[in-house]
Amino acid sequence: MGCTGSAGRNSQNQLLMEKLYVIKIGGNIIDDEEKLGFFLKEFSSLPYKKILVHGGGKLATRMAAELNIPQQMIDGRRITDAETLKIVTMVYAGYINKNIVASLQKNGRNAIGLTGTDGNAILAHKRINKNIDYGFVGDIDEVNTSLLKTLLDQNIDIVFAPITHDGKGSLLNTNADTIAQEIARSLSSLYHVHLIYSFEKSGVLRDANDDSTLIRKIDPDSYADLKEKQLIFAGMIPKLDNAFAALDSGVAQVIIGKAEQLNQLIEGITGTTITHAS
Amino acid sequence: MGCTGSAGRNSQNQLLMEKLYVIKIGGNIIDDEEKLGFFLKEFSSLPYKKILVHGGGKLATRMAAELNIPQQMIDGRRITDAETLKIVTMVYAGYINKNIVASLQKNGRNAIGLTGTDGNAILAHKRINKNIDYGFVGDIDEVNTSLLKTLLDQNIDIVFAPITHDGKGSLLNTNADTIAQEIARSLSSLYHVHLIYSFEKSGVLRDANDDSTLIRKIDPDSYADLKEKQLIFAGMIPKLDNAFAALDSGVAQVIIGKAEQLNQLIEGITGTTITHAS
Numbered sequence: 001m002g003c004t005g006s007a008g009r010n011s012q013n014q015l016l017m018e019k020l021y022v023i024k025i026g027g028n029i030i031d032d033e034e035k036l037g038f039f040l041k042e043f044s045s046l047p048y049k050k051i052l053v054h055g056g057g058k059l060a061t062r063m064a065a066e067l068n069i070p071q072q073m074i075d076g077r078r079i080t081d082a083e084t085l086k087i088v089t090m091v092y093a094g095y096i097n098k099n100i101v102a103s104l105q106k107n108g109r110n111a112i113g114l115t116g117t118d119g120n121a122i123l124a125h126k127r128i129n130k131n132i133d134y135g136f137v138g139d140i141d142e143v144n145t146s147l148l149k150t151l152l153d154q155n156i157d158i159v160f161a162p163i164t165h166d167g168k169g170s171l172l173n174t175n176a177d178t179i180a181q182e183i184a185r186s187l188s189s190l191y192h193v194h195l196i197y198s199f200e201k202s203g204v205l206r207d208a209n210d211d212s213t214l215i216r217k218i219d220p221d222s223y224a225d226l227k228e229k230q231l232i233f234a235g236m237i238p239k240l241d242n243a244f245a246a247l248d249s250g251v252a253q254v255i256i257g258k259a260e261q262l263n264q265l266i267e268g269i270t271g272t273t274i275t276h277a278s
Numbered sequence: 279m280g281c282t283g284s285a286g287r288n289s290q291n292q293l294l295m296e297k298l299y300v301i302k303i304g305g306n307i308i309d310d311e312e313k314l315g316f317f318l319k320e321f322s323s324l325p326y327k328k329i330l331v332h333g334g335g336k337l338a339t340r341m342a343a344e345l346n347i348p349q350q351m352i353d354g355r356r357i358t359d360a361e362t363l364k365i366v367t368m369v370y371a372g373y374i375n376k377n378i379v380a381s382l383q384k385n386g387r388n389a390i391g392l393t394g395t396d397g398n399a400i401l402a403h404k405r406i407n408k409n410i411d412y413g414f415v416g417d418i419d420e421v422n423t424s425l426l427k428t429l430l431d432q433n434i435d436i437v438f439a440p441i442t443h444d445g446k447g448s449l450l451n452t453n454a455d456t457i458a459q460e461i462a463r464s465l466s467s468l469y470h471v472h473l474i475y476s477f478e479k480s481g482v483l484r485d486a487n488d489d490s491t492l493i494r495k496i497d498p499d500s501y502a503d504l505k506e507k508q509l510i511f512a513g514m515i516p517k518l519d520n521a522f523a524a525l526d527s528g529v530a531q532v533i534i535g536k537a538e539q540l541n542q543l544i545e546g547i548t549g550t551t552i553t554h555a556s
Binding site: 063066067086089090091092093094095097098099101102103105106110111112113114115117118119120146147150151154156163165167168169170171 | 341344345364367368369370371372373375376377379380381383384388389390391392393395396397398425428429432434441443445446447448449
């Protein structure tokens with residue numbers, strides 16, 4: 001899983017390291033031109049090294065419907081057959097990725113769009129599951145940090161589409177949250193990495209439909225308590241498990257919050273901050 | 279038009295420079311999985327720095343038909359309206375570009391796929407034409423050589439899709455022959471650049487339907503003669519004009535020939551070589 005290290009071992013070094021923001025934006029923002037434009041303006045103006053990881057949005061589903069390619073879902077996950085892989089490669093790596101890069105260039109930020117096959121940036125393998133064949137879905141083995149560092153050191157922002165490869169000629173559809181987490185972990189030996197999951201909600205909520213129930217800070221103790229009392233929306237649990245795993249691997253900070261409030265998330269005045277110690 | 283210089287001025291320096299191959303592959307090869315696979319194997323094994331520029335093939339036209347997007351052609355050129363730009367971005371920058379890169383990775387070559395918006399690699403403007411509105415079609419203003427050099431110096435092959443951008447947020451559909459030529463010209467101050475146009479024919483033919491009528495060498499004198507006597511297939515004339523323009527801008531050599539004979543083209547044992555002196 002690339003370069004990792006315990007939070008303790010890295011905490012001294014990280015103070016001397018340059019800040020890097022790894023920011024995931026969710027599909028609902030991708031689908032909304034106005035929100036995406038606003039987000040990309042805020043993103044462009046951040047005076048830090050940064051990597052953006054985008055999800056897919058609904059365009060791939062729409063395209064598949066228009067092309068009469070049936071979409072099979074199991075437990076809310078898309079099964080990626082060969083035709084679906086073709087569609088998501090076109091939509092995620094082509095249309096969405098290149099338009100985001102063109103917008104950043106318009107905003108005066110130099111940026112480059114990548115998938116995991118570009119520069120062998122993210123090597124993965126086809127998911128192995130006894131019960132379900134997910135098709136061309138990738139689980140990540142390794143992030144190539146040297147290419148990413150070279151680009152970041154040239155003051156180029158990196159924009160990742162959620163596509164990886166297996167090194168044997170196959171592209172693989174890969175969860176964008178996981179890509180963001182693995183990139184953040186791998187780069188935490190080189191940078192003081194802040195990982196932000198931005199989406200349509202204000203952060204981790206006690207009630208998924210009420211933004212005023214935002215939980216501002218979660219540490220391992222309060223997380224155990226919230227889970228036990230079932231006070232967290234179930235859909236957030238994998239995100240939070242990932243967040244703690246990232247902290248364990250050397251990531252300095254994980255923030256979950258609203259994409260339209262990127263500046264405030266970074267300043268720590270809104271969103272949910274996941275920390276080791278209270 | 280980036281860094282250019284006369285062939286005379288560069289000839290001394292070029293002997294000291296490292297070789298770079300800029301290779302264009304045509305759409306007919308892209309459409310043929312077996313030929314493309316063979317080409318990419320030969321390409322992968324070339325022990326030189328190299329840049330591949332690919333055309334579009336017929337998939338974009340097929341996709342547009344399946345999605346009921348009418349395609350307007352004027353003088354054999356596709357008019358790129360907003361919906362067509364979306365399709366070509368998906369097909370060229372997504373599907374074709376990323377699958378070529380994944381194949382090169384499988385062959386053990388590290389490669390990265392780019393469009394002109396990535397790293398601001400190729401800046402263009404929307405074509406201005408009094409009589410015809412070509413839509414989102416780009417004419418190239420500038421190639422950013424520093425990013426390309428950084429990647430090449432890391433022993434990463436670069437694969438360009440025929441998409442550029444205008445720096446104002448628009449992607450632009452751009453002729454792949456022209457992209458190859460402008461990249462070759464711009465990099466000729468840094469490398470000893472060989473430009474290869476590879477396609478389905480053996481090179482410049484006296485009779486377009488007869489591969490045995492291959493012309494092995496063309497210099498300015500013989501070109502004038504061939505044109506005057508109408509001994510060249512008319513479709514080759516823009517390619518040849520571009521080839522001489524590239525030589526005038528410092529490109530060391532231009533070769534036109536068959537994609538399946540890449541090694542022989544590079545060894546100079548087949549194809550048409552365009553040179554300044556006879």
